[in-house]
Amino acid sequence: MKVTIRRFKKESDMDLQYDFWRKVTAPLPYAWKPTLSPRKFRHQEEFDPKTRCFAFDGDQLVGHMGFTGEGRFVSFGYPWVLGGYEGVLQEEMYEKIYHYAISAEYGAQTLAQRFRAQWTDQIEFFKKKGFEVTGRSPIVGRSVSDVIPPTVECLELQIESGFNIETFLSVAEKASDTSADTLSFYRTYYASVDFDFSVSCVKEGGVIGYFGVTHRKDTGYAEVIAFAEGHSDVFEVGLGTIINELARRKAQTVSLYEASAPSQEQLKKLGFELITEDVMMMKQVD
Numbered sequence: 001m002k003v004t005i006r007r008f009k010k011e012s013d014m015d016l017q018y019d020f021w022r023k024v025t026a027p028l029p030y031a032w033k034p035t036l037s038p039r040k041f042r043h044q045e046e047f048d049p050k051t052r053c054f055a056f057d058g059d060q061l062v063g064h065m066g067f068t069g070e071g072r073f074v075s076f077g078y079p080w081v082l083g084g085y086e087g088v089l090q091e092e093m094y095e096k097i098y099h100y101a102i103s104a105e106y107g108a109q110t111l112a113q114r115f116r117a118q119w120t121d122q123i124e125f126f127k128k129k130g131f132e133v134t135g136r137s138p139i140v141g142r143s144v145s146d147v148i149p150p151t152v153e154c155l156e157l158q159i160e161s162g163f164n165i166e167t168f169l170s171v172a173e174k175a176s177d178t179s180a181d182t183l184s185f186y187r188t189y190y191a192s193v194d195f196d197f198s199v200s201c202v203k204e205g206g207v208i209g210y211f212g213v214t215h216r217k218d219t220g221y222a223e224v225i226a227f228a229e230g231h232s233d234v235f236e237v238g239l240g241t242i243i244n245e246l247a248r249r250k251a252q253t254v255s256l257y258e259a260s261a262p263s264q265e266q267l268k269k270l271g272f273e274l275i276t277e278d279v280m281m282m283k284q285v286d
Contacts, residue, residue: 003055003056003057003062003063003085003089004055004056005053005054005055005056005063005092005093005096006053006054006056007049007050007052007053007054008049008050008051008052008053008054008066009049013052013054014038014039014042016054016061016064017038017052017054017064017066018034018038020061020064020080021034021064021080022034022218023082024080024081024082025080026218026219028116028118028119029116029118029119029276030116030118030139030141030221030253030255030275030276031116031216031219031221032214032216032221032223033194033196033214033215033216033221033223034194035192035193035194036191036192036193036194037068037075037192038066038068040191040192041068041069044069046069046071046106047069048100048105048106050096050100051066051067051068051069051097051100051101051106052064052065052066052067052097053065053066053093053096053097055081055085055089055093057085062081062082062085062089063079063080063081063082063085063089063090063093064077064079064080064093065077065078065079065080065093065094065096065097066097067097067101067108067111069101069106069108072107072108072109072110073108073109073110073112074101074108074110074111074112075112075113076097076098076101076108076111076112076113076283077097077113078113078115078122078125078126079091079093079094079097079125081093090125094129098111098129102285108285109284109285110282110283110284110285111131111282111283111284111285112134112280112281112282112283113126113131113280113281114278114279114280114281115278115279115281116139116276116277116278116279117136117276117277117278117279118276119279123279123281126281126283127281129283130283131281131282131283132281132282132283133279133280133281134280134281134282135279135280136277136278136279136280137257137258137259137277137278137280138257138258138259138274138277139255139256139257139258139274139275139276139277139278140255140256140257140258140261140267140272140273140274140275141253141254141255141256141272141273141275141276142243142253142254142255142270142271142272142273143252143253144220144222144243144246144247144251144252144253144254145243145247146243146244146247147240147243147244147270147271148240149236149237149239149240149241149243149244149270150233150236150237150240151237152203152231152233152234152237154203154204155201155202155203155208155233155234155237156201156202156203157199157200157201157202157237157238157241158199158200158202159197159198159199159241159245160197160198160200161196161197161198162195162196162197162198163190163193163195163197163198163212163226164198164210165186165187165190165191167198167200167207167210168186168190168210168212168226168228169183169186169187170207171207171208171209171210171228171229171230172186172228174230175208175228175229175230186226190212190225190226193212193214193225193226194214195212195213195214195225195226196213196214196215196222197213197215197245198210198211198212198213198226199211199213199238199241199242199245201229201231201234201237201238203231208229208230208231208234209227209228209229209230209231209234209235209237209238210226210227210228210229211224211226211227211238211239211242212224212225212226212227213225213242213245213246215246215249215251217249219252220250220251220252220253221251221252221253221255222246222251222253222254222255223254223255223256224239224242224254224255224256224260225256227256227260229262235261235262235266236266236269236270239256239266239270240270242254243270253275255275255276256272257278258274
C-alpha cells in the first residue's frame, strides 16, 4: 500500500504526535520525556498546520516530522519513522517541513535541534543537511537504587508533584544574585518542561534549595532538570532524596547536566559518572 503524507488537521493529531515520538525514541539511549513545547506552540499565533506532517501506510502512522517556532528561531524536528521506512520517506518529510520553515510565509532564520551523543544516525542525517554541531554538554548519571544522603541539621525535605517556578526563581535569585535576563530565561524554558515532581530543601522556614525532576515512565529514564541552591550541603541531600523517590517510583536511570553540579566531588560521592552528551546542532538560513 502506498504511503501517504498529510499535514496537521485535528486536535487529536497532537496526541498522535506525542505517542509516536515516545514509540520511536523508546529504544534510543537517554531519550528525554517529551516537552510541553509542541502543545504550547499549537496555541501560538505562529502555528500553522504546515508545521507538521504525518505519514500513513494504510491506517498505520509510520512517520512524523514537525517544528516548534519562537519567532525566527525554530526547534526543528527530525523525520522520525518506524523501522523499515527509512530513506525516501524521511527525505520527503524533511523537504516538506524544511521548505515551509524557511519560506517567506514562515521566515525561520535559525534551525536547531539536540540529540544524545549515541544517536549517530540522527546526527549524521542533520550534518548532511548542513547542520553543524555547535555545542556538547556532558551528562552524568547513575542507576537508580536507594542511597543514604548526608544529613544537615534542621533541614527539612519536601517532595511535591509538579514544579513551582516562583519558588525556583526565588531560590535562584537569592542563591547567586542571578540576573533579570537569566531569570526570564528560566521562566520561559522551564514552562516547557513536563515536571513530575520537585524537592524543596527547607531550613528555618525558608526554601534554600529546589529541584525539578522528570521521569519517563515507559523507559524508566529520569532527569534532574532544574536546580537552585543557597547552601553548600543542599545538593547532596536533595539529590539523594530524589534518587530515593525515583527508586520508589521504579525509575531505572537518573541523570543531570554535569555543569549544574556544584562540584565533581559531590557527584562522585553519589555514584554519578559520565553517560552521554547533549549534542546541539544548528543551521543558519541566509
